Amino acid sequence: MIYFDKVSKIYADKSIALKDITFSIEPKEFVTIVGHSGAGKTTLLKMILAEEKPSEGSVFFESTNINSLRKHQINMYRRRIGVVFQDFRLLPNKTVYENIAFAMEAAGRNDEEIESDVPHVLELVDLEHKIWNFPRELSGGERQRVAIARAIVNQPDVVIADEPTGNLDPISTYDVVQVFKKINDLGTMILLTTHNKGVVDALGGRVITMEGGTILRDDPKGGYVL
Amino acid sequence: MILTNVKRILKAGFFNFWRNGFVSLSSVLVMTITLLAIGAVIFMGVILNTSLSEIKSKVGVNVYFVTTATENEVLGLKTELEALPEVDEVFYTSRDEALAQFKARHADNEITLQVLGELDENPLGASLAVRAKDPTQYQLIAQFVQDKNILSSNGIPIVDKVNYTDKAVIIERLTKVISSTEKLSVIVTLVLVIVSILITLNTVRLAIYTSREEISVMKLVGASSGYIQGPFIVTGVMYGLIAGCISLTLLYPFTYWLGGLTQDFFVGLNVFNYYLAHFGQIFFIIMSSGVVIGAISSFIGTKRYLDL
Numbered sequence: 450m451i452y453f454d455k456v457s458k459i460y461a462d463k464s465i466a467l468k469d470i471t472f473s474i475e476p477k478e479f480v481t482i483v484g485h486s487g488a489g490k491t492t493l494l495k496m497i498l499a500e501e502k503p504s505e506g507s508v509f510f511e512s513t514n515i516n517s518l519r520k521h522q523i524n525m526y527r528r529r530i531g532v533v534f535q536d537f538r539l540l541p542n543k544t545v546y547e548n549i550a551f552a553m554e555a556a557g558r559n560d561e562e563i564e565s566d567v568p569h570v571l572e573l574v575d576l577e578h579k580i581w582n583f584p585r586e587l588s589g590g591e592r593q594r595v596a597i598a599r600a601i602v603n604q605p606d607v608v609i610a611d612e613p614t615g616n617l618d619p620i621s622t623y624d625v626v627q628v629f630k631k632i633n634d635l636g637t638m639i640l641l642t643t644h645n646k647g648v649v650d651a652l653g654g655r656v657i658t659m660e661g662g663t664i665l666r667d668d669p670k671g672g673y674v675l
Numbered sequence: 676m677i678l679t680n681v682k683r684i685l686k687a688g689f690f691n692f693w694r695n696g697f698v699s700l701s702s703v704l705v706m707t708i709t710l711l712a713i714g715a716v717i718f719m720g721v722i723l724n725t726s727l728s729e730i731k732s733k734v735g736v737n738v739y740f741v742t743t744a745t746e747n748e749v750l751g752l753k754t755e756l757e758a759l760p761e762v763d764e765v766f767y768t769s770r771d772e773a774l775a776q777f778k779a780r781h782a783d784n785e786i787t788l789q790v791l792g793e794l795d796e797n798p799l800g801a802s803l804a805v806r807a808k809d810p811t812q813y814q815l816i817a818q819f820v821q822d823k824n825i826l827s828s829n830g831i832p833i834v835d836k837v838n839y840t841d842k843a844v845i846i847e848r849l850t851k852v853i854s855s856t857e858k859l860s861v862i863v864t865l866v867l868v869i870v871s872i873l874i875t876l877n878t879v880r881l882a883i884y885t886s887r888e889e890i891s892v893m894k895l896v897g898a899s900s901g902y903i904q905g906p907f908i909v910t911g912v913m914y915g916l917i918a919g920c921i922s923l924t925l926l927y928p929f930t931y932w933l934g935g936l937t938q939d940f941f942v943g944l945n946v947f948n949y950y951l952a953h954f955g956q957i958f959f960i961i962m963s964s965g966v967v968i969g970a971i972s973s974f975i976g977t978k979r980y981l982d983l
Contacts, residue, residue, distance in 0.1 A: 498895065500895075520900075521899065524897050524899050526897075527894075527895060527896065527897035528897035532896070538892045539892075540889050540893075541889070542691065542694040542695065542889075551896065551898075554683055554898075554902075555893065555896050555899070555902060556897060557676065599896070
């Protein structure tokens with residue numbers, strides 16, 4: 450469903466972020482990408498989001514070549530992907546409810562859908578009691594769960610999470626990992642990068658290990674080996 | 676769907692404004708200064724224009740006739756003068772009117788009136804006041820009257836005096852002073868307005884700079900450019916509207932205070948009365964400037980963060 454075909458990325462200063470990467474991910478898979486900083490994990494995710502273009506090769510989502518999309522098509526395409534960041538990136542001037550509602554509004558959903566879906570998705574991440582709080586009033590783990598709720602509220606085909614537990618304490622990390630597992634069980638493909646050995650071991654799914662812009666290992670039932 | 680989007684954009688714009696209270700306050704204040712500068716330009720222009728036309732209307736060529744000149748002879752010259760392309764208007768003052776005006780002018784001067792009463796005949800002659808289309812043309816008109824040298828039936832010149840020469844220097848100087856003042860004030864106010872617009876633009880851009888992370892998040896959840904920009908533009912328009920109201924309110928005491936000053940200094944124009952009389956126009960100019968500057972600043976401010 451996501452297919453990287455001989456993808457390379459070389460930045461203007463000649464530094465190589467990705468070197469001849471080829472792999473594919475099936476629907477409903479849970480894939481963890483591990484590797485040192487600068488291994489190319491984030492660049493890989495940015496390509497799926499159409500934030501970066503490959504210098505060579507192409508990235509496919511289903512049968513669409515992502516790099517050939519036009520500007521408004523990119524907007525439509527991004528609504529099929531949910532994104533979670535290490536630093537949460539919630540809208541600071543909007544409440545929890547409005548943060549999630551915004552993603553739905555952007556996707557063109559109507560008010561009735563928003564009113565019924567937002568509380569529902571907050572229940573899924575166990576935050577229905579914080580619905581009217583602002584992000585600054587929440588703990589790191591809670592903010593990340595709001596971010597996850599926002600990422601999944603439009604029922605995306607894929608959820609991409611870039612180091613989602615990087616800023617969290619062990620207990621919050623555990624909560625967040627459980628939420629991702631739950632979402633995956635409900636049938637959504639998840640692509641997650643991490644440094645955290647505990648997270649990889651707890652997930653126990655497919656692990657892609659990257660180094661220096663290449664794929665070092667791709668284990669269907671892997672652990673954290675670096 | 677369009678209606679829902681408009682509603683959502685308006686709401687988000689309003690919340691932007693309200694929740695970024697301090698940023699909004701500073702943007703509104705800066706924009707108020709810009710709008711006041713624009714208001715100053717309006718008043719400055721009006722003051723200069725009235726002064727100019729007032730002074731222009733006060734200068735003119737006066738042709739005084741001898742007392743023996745008949746009304747027909749005077750009116751004949753009037754018709755000739757009116758036919759000249761340089762002449763704008765000619766006012767005729769008959770001998771009786773001149774006397775009446777004289778009496779009115781010296782109403783509180785008993786002796787003068789008494790002396791006047793002693794005379795058997797009206798000592799004042801008729802006169803023509805000529806106004807040219809352009810102050811530089813008075814010399815030509817005066818020359819024209821002097822060259823005509825019209826004689827009455829009994830051989831005496833009917834023109835007693837053409838008083839252009841007395842005012843020639845003043846007219847020329849005033850024309851120069853007024854036109855250079857006008858140029859200078861236009862340049863100064865334009866610079867002022869441009870500088871304050873740039874400051875406003877920068878303030879609004881700075882306000883948006885603090886939201887650049889938000890904009891990138893909005894892009895990533897798939898919001899269209901219009902949907903992201905919309906609320907910012909609404910906020911910018913709100914800055915403009917509020918700053919406009921503040922400016923219009925501030926202009927009230929300002930012009931009230933300046934009213935007497937300008938009335939004495941500049942030929943009789945009271946800016947306070949002008950402000951009240953032309954409130955509709957000024958309201959429209961200030962408000963629309965505010966709205967346009969606010970919207971454009973927001974548009975430019977958001978644009979650079981949208982190219983992801």
